[in-house]
Amino acid sequence: MTDLSYPEFNAGEVWLVGAGPGDPRLLTLFAVHAIRSGDVVVHDDLIDRRILDFAAPEATIVSAGKRGGKPSPHQSDINGRLIELAREGRKVVRLKGGDPFVFGRGGEEAQALAAAGISFRIIPGLTSGLTAAALNGIPATTRLTNHAVILATGHRALDEAAERDWAAMARTGQPIIFYMAMSNLERIASVMMAAGLAADTPVTIIASATYDSERALDTTLASAVTDARDNGIGAPAIIIIGGNAALRPVLLPHLLRSAP
The missing domain is CATH 3.30.950.10 (Tetrapyrrole methylase, C-terminal domain)
Known part of the structure; x- marks a missing residue:
């Protein structure tokens, strides 16, 4: 089997990860690596729970789901939470349905992280x-x-x-x-x-x-x-x-x- 190498997930970084449309088999290898490597996973509502099983047993799982017509956290609150976790020295996985940059508000989160001086990585996913x-x-x-x-x-x-x-x-x-x-x-x-x-x-x-x-x-x-x-x-x-x-x-x- 091909030996794949991945970049190191450093403390204080946020990785914006696309979880694909739902079926865990449609995750990319890079996405699986990221989820396994993070020590906190901030996930959307429409994430198949089986995908969260890839997280390390000691990882903190945080729901940040936004659903139309239902009580949801404001995007500014999510942005602030990502920045706060990164400044605490956490390895933060922001797990988003589909692709982070296709109607996933990943662009807004990336801009907020950049403005706060937080290093981040984009891991695309299959858009739904x-x-x-x-x-x-x-x-x-x-x-x-x-x-x-x-x-x-x-x-x-x-x-x-x-x-x-x-x-x-x-x-x-x-x-x-x-x-x-x-x-x-x-x-x-x-x-x-x-x-x-x-x-x-x-x-x-x-x-x-x-x-x-x-x-x-x-x-x-x-x-x-x-x-x-x-x-x-x-x-x-x-x-x-x-x-x-x-x-x-x-x-x-x-x-x-x-x-x-």
Whole structure:
């Protein structure tokens, strides 16, 4: 087996680690090394508990989960806690779902650490949008369908700026992968159809991707809200809008899937 070497995890450092979409098998080797090496792990809410089992027995486990619509710590409080732990001389693992820099607020935490003079390392993870799509037979790109793909957050206030963004995305004609959009799906679909996206545009909604409870729904832009409600599909979910979603029914019958 190849002998891999890793940088030393020094006291007073913070490592921002991507935990992937959920299934522990989708962790990177670097992520596993980091979790095993830290003496405190500050983790998001949507982290599979099996991932925390990689932590050293003596490590301190700290929950810093943020969930929409539920009591959650403020981001400034999380930033302050990371800085405090690092200044105590701890080896701090900040474990974040997906990739730290893709809708994970890792950029905000990195800026706070830099401003405080704290050394940090970024360990990327598989982002849930692209991973959920791929595991369900939806290529993010193919040569015959698209030359770009849009990653977007739907977790925004319903204001004119958000609606302008969604309309602009629709006009590109490129597939859109939405994170955190279930609560705003009805308005997103309405804005996109008003901007010219066809009502029968294929949509796939993947809830709880990579977990035992994963469910996927194939629908259309016009029917997505009703179909999701009728089938009990809710957050957390990834929503794929565009022609690539139509490939799922074609590929799925021959796609080998591993149970979580």
